[in-house]
Amino acid sequence: MKYFTIFLLIIPITLLNCKAKNTSTHKSSTGIEKISLSELTRGTNRIFTLANGKLETSLNGNSNTEEITQGNWAKISETAEKMNLEEISKLESPSTKRYSDAAFASSITITKNGTDYQSSEFDAGNPPVELKNLYDEIKKVIETKKSK
Missing domain, CATH: 1.20.5 (Single alpha-helices involved in coiled-coils or other helix-helix interfaces)
Known part of the structure; x- marks a missing residue:
């Protein structure tokens, strides 16, 4: 018993x-699997890909991978999670300097559950209002890694 x-x-x-x-x-x-920020102009192609714990930087085909903190990744993925991903391809850019090559043509791609959601193109440094918080968080991580 x-x-x-x-x-x-x-x-x-x-x-x-x-x-x-x-x-x-x-x-x-x-959740969010990865987030990429692409910045293109004549002669330069920069792609920054953030995934859980890593930042992969590609400059004109030359790649470099660095570690990022879980806190940085969590903040970026939470910001992306709050967005309506189906609508980011329809967002309008507030400026058009990329048309005359006066700014990088940028876009953000978010991969969630195996599906890629790509934003419309915008000028580097001047994203649509709906993408501003995410863009700023990504740039903070990139700038922190550049300064080291």
């Missing part, structure tokens, strides 16, 4: 533990 009671206690604990692991795995797979 004693073994039967112990057995009855172990089964629910095991089932609860398995369920907790499944929900945490599911939670992490529903």
